[in-house]
Amino acid sequence: MTLVSDLTDHTGFWMRMVSNAVSQEFARKVAAEGVTVAEWSFMRALYDQDPMPPSVLADRMGLTKGAVSKLADRLLTKGLIERTENPRDKRAHRLSLTGDGRVKVPALAALADENDATYFGVLSKSEHDTLNRILRALAERRGLKTTPVD
Template sequence: MTSTSELTDHTGYWMRMVSNAVSQEFARKVSGEDVTVAEWSFMRALYDFEPTPPSVLAGRMGMTKGAISKLAERLVAKGLVKRAESPDDKRAHSLSLTAEGRAKIPVLASLADQNDAEFFGVLTKEEHEALDRILRVLAERGELKATPVD
C-alpha cells in the first residue's frame, strides 16, 4: 500500500497558513481606513508614477485592464483617485491620487509595516532576510509578476 502524505508534509501548506494569517490581519487593518488590500495595492502602485494611464498601471501590476477599471471606479467613488482626460485623445485618460488618497498612503504603509513587524518580528534579522531572499527567488524563477491583491 502506498503511503499518502499528510497536509503538513508540504511546504505550500505552511506558506498558505502564514500567508492567510498575514493577509487576513492586514485586510482587517486597512478596512479601518475604508480600503481593501486590492485598493491599497492600486493606490501604492500609482503613488510614485502619477498620472498614469490605466493600461500602464495594469501592466505594472500584472492585472487586466478590466480589473484596473473596477478598482479605479471604486477609488474614484471613495474620493481617493481622480481621472483626467487626455487633451489629445478624449477616449484616453490617466489616473492620479486625490489629496485625500495621497494622504492615506503613509498611513496605509505604516499599517503594512506594523503587520509585517507583528508576524515576522519573531524571526531573527538573518532568518527574515533568508525568508525574503528565498521567496523572491521562488517568485523570480516562477516568473510571478502579478501584484497579489487577494
C-alpha cells in the first residue's frame, strides 16, 4: 500500500476488470445472433412473462421508461418483439416476443451458458460456489434486484 492507494488495491477494480471481460466476450457472442446484451436481457424477461407493459419491464430491468422505449424500437425493427395497445386502457401498451424472437431465446441462453462456463470453468467447484455465494450476498446486501445490462 503506497501513500496514495493504487487502482489495484481495490476489490472493485478487479471485479470491474473481470466483469467487463466477461460481458464484452458475451457481447461479441450475442452480436453474432444480431442482438446486444441489453436486448438479450429484454427478450429473456419477455420469454417468462409475455405480454408485459413497458413500465413493468423498466422496473424489472432497472431502466427508465425512455431506455425501454429505445430498446423496444430496436427489437421491433429487428422483428423480434411486437407492440400492441391494451384495449382496456389505451395509454398502456403491451410488449411480447414474436415467433422469431421466441425461437431465438434458447439459442441466446445457450451462449450465456457457454460464456459462463468459459470464464468460470477454470475455478474449482468449491471456489465457484463460494464466488456465487459472495456475489449474491453482496447483491442482496445492497438491495440490488434489477437486471444489469451493460
